[in-house]
Structure formats: C-alpha cells, structure tokens
Amino acid sequence: MNTNIRWQTSEFLPTPLRYGAAVVVGLLALSIIAFAIFQPIKVLPRIGLAPGLGLIDQDGRVLSNETLRGHIVLYNFTYSRCASPCPQTMGVMRAVQEQLNGPFDNKGFRIRLLTISLDPAHDTPQVLKEFALRSGADRPRWWFVTGDESQLKYAVGGGFNVYYAADAKGGITVDPVFVLVDGWGIVRAEYRTASPAIDRILRDISLVIDEAKNSEGAARYAYEAAHLFLCYPK
Amino acid sequence: MKRIFLFIISLAAGLGLTAALTFAATQWLRPPALHGLVMQPQQPAYNFTLMSHYGQTVSLSDFRGKWVMIYFGYIACPDVCPATLAELNKALLSLGKQSERVQVVMITVDPERDTKEQLAGFMPHFNKSFIGLTGTSEQIKEAATYYGIYFAKHQEDTALGYLVDHTATVMLIDPDGYLRVVYSFGTVAKDFADDLKYLMAR
Secondary structure (H helix, E strand, O other): OHHHHHHHHOOOOHHHHHHHHHHHHHHHHHHHHHHHHHOOOOOOOOOEEOOOOEEEEOOOOEEEOOOOOOEEEEEEEEOOOOOOOHHHHHHHHHHHHHHHHOOOOOOOOEEEEEEEEOOOOOOOHHHHHHHHHHOOOOOOOEEEEEOOHHHHHHHHHHHOOOOEEEOOOOOEEEOOOEEEEOOOOEEEEEEOOOOOOHHHHHHHHHHHHHHHHOOOOHHHHHHHHHHHOOOOOO | OHHHHHHHHHHHHHHHHHHHHHHHHHHHHOOOOOOOEEEEEEEEOOOOEEEEOOOOEEEHHHHOOOEEEEEEEOOOOOOHHHHHHHHHHHHHHHHHHHHHHEEEEEEEOOOOOOOHHHHHHHHHHOOOOOEEEEOOHHHHHHHHHHOOOOEEEEEEEEOOEEEEEEOOOEEEEOOOOEEEEEEOOOOOHHHHHHHHHHHHOO
C-alpha cells in the first residue's frame, strides 16, 4: 500500500520509470522489426531433401550421398557425347572450380563439384575418366559419376527435378540445371539456366558455409530466425 | 539537472533490463530449438504407396491428421535399426495419450527378405502401433531416393546373411503431409518427444 502511494505521488519515480519501461518495450519491438527489415543475416532457403544416390564414379567405385555428407556439392547433369548446351554448362563448372581452387575462401569446408552422366550405357568409368580429363577436372575437387537407368530417373529426374529425355538423333535432351546441396544433404539453390553468374554461385556457397559455421550455440538461433523471417539474398 | 541525471540512470537501467530480458528470453522463453534439421520453407513430403504389414496398400496421404515419423531400415539389421526403433518407442511412451497423434512407419530397404508376414512378426516387438512397409524393389528404390536415403547390399559372412548399408535418418512429417524435420542417427527418445510435444502444442 505504502509503495503504491509512493508510486503515484513520488516526484521522480513515475515519469523516468515509465520512460524506462517504454524504452525496454520499444527496443525489443524495434530490434525484432529491424531484424526483419534489415535482415542482418542472409540464408538460403532449405528447398528440399537431396535424393539418395548410389552412383559409380570414374574409378568404378560407389559414390553415395553418405560419402558426400559434410561436403558442399554443386551438381550438374550431362553426358560425354553432349554437343549443346553442355560445353557451356561444363564451362561454368570449370570456372567455379578455378575460383574454388584459387581465391575463394572455403573457411575449412570441403566443397565438391559433381557431374552426373545421364548416359550410363555409353559413359563407362573409362569414358568418364576421359570426359573428366577433357573437361579440365581436377580429381579431388570435381567428380564424374553415373548410375543405372532407374536410379538416374528417380534421383535426377524426380529428386533434382531435371527434365531429360532421349532425342531422335540418339542423343539426350537435357535441361541445363545446377544444384547446390549442403553438408546435411539439403538442396539450397537451383540455377535453371546454361549460364548462371559464377559470382552468384560462389556467394551462395559462402552463405552455406557461414550458416554451417554458425550452426551451434547462440548464433544458431540468429540463423534460424533468419530462416523464419525469410532473409533470403536478392 | 537531477531529473536528467535520473532519466539517464533509468535509461541505463532500461537498457540493462532489455539485455537481461533478451538473455532470459533466449534461455527460457525461446521456443525450444528442435533437435533435427528444420525444413524452412516447408515442402510436401513424397507421397509413397506401399504394402503395410497388415496386408493393405498404404500411402503417406492416408496419415493426414497425424504426425508421421518415417524410418528406413530392415529386420536383419544388427544394431542401428533396433536402436532407432527403440528410441522412437520410448519417445511415444513418454508422450502418453498424445502419442495417438503420432504414427511411426518403417520402410524396409530389404524388400526381398522383409515380406509383410515377416514385418508383421517384427514391428510389434517395438510398439504395437508401429507399421512396417514393404514393396517391390523399384517402389522401395523410388521412395528411398526421394527421402534422401541411400541403400546397398553389403555381402558379409554373418549368420544373418547379407547386410544392407543405408542412411539412418528419421523424417518427421506434419499432419498436412509436409516434411518438417530431419533427424540424424543417434537422436534420443527425449529429443524426439520434446520436439513432438512442442510441435503438437502449436
């Protein structure tokens, strides 16, 4: 009761305290609004699960999505005899490889490029090896794989949503698509063009790295909040 | 002068209180961090159609209205699968009555040996409500691929015959059929239960 009277009649307590309370509430609201507007942390959306894979690489060994767990992987889809638009898409892969081997700061994360051939009948491991050599692939960085028809249909056609079909001339029509998958096996970006900007791919890889680096402790909440507020890059 | 001084003090106290409240909020009031990888934005999960151990054709869409936990395993699995199924059972037990809103399904990655009869004998060991699903190897391959599951036979001279190497994640699907959380192998019952309680309360 006494405190109540003091509260109402005191000369200095009410006004400053009221200001104080307003400041507290205001700052809390402002900080949330500011986070949503200025989006200090950018993340890539978690688009979906990358498909399960059990493919054969250019050495004839099995390469599965479990082998790739913990690696950030950029996928593309083609075949060794492809004339168009594959030289262009392979050029993109080569340019990304060059940047990754050169100035790009990987912050200790393992980044791989993976070319999946859609022509298993022709693209034996030996053919893939030559294809890799011709494409300027640097072995530990850039892998070439293929698999049986049904596995490719489910994984590439269904899982990665890439349209491909045999054409009349005995070749394969394939939509140019690049897919970026994070170390947890989640699709984080898709580039549905034959000539995506290299800078954009590298920026996206950096965003995935930064999120993985901050996936523990207090920083994780900030990153999950960024997902919640859809803080996606332009 | 005195008023300005007091205002500055209260402002400082306000700022301090803000910091303390924010800290408290992140510590106690924050929504519990889910224990798996949260899909954001949410995506519809692949709608499989397989054979249940009751002998009925079952699709994911048949479970609308329930939280579905999907695991890929097989009966002859020596360690990983029984451990995961046991954790899921423990999680359901700790949910009590709420567990009626959760359906655990195991999709076999060994359809040659895991017939519906075999699964009917196996699944109730863990929990009477668990459902085992099987199908043709093409159906299984398709479902597994879409859920990010790799599996391959692994020849080994054991009393159980061959083994099957497989991805051991658990997928949580919401009552609308959207994939919400992916759990890695080793997630314990309490973590599953905490997440389910939190998600079901919303």
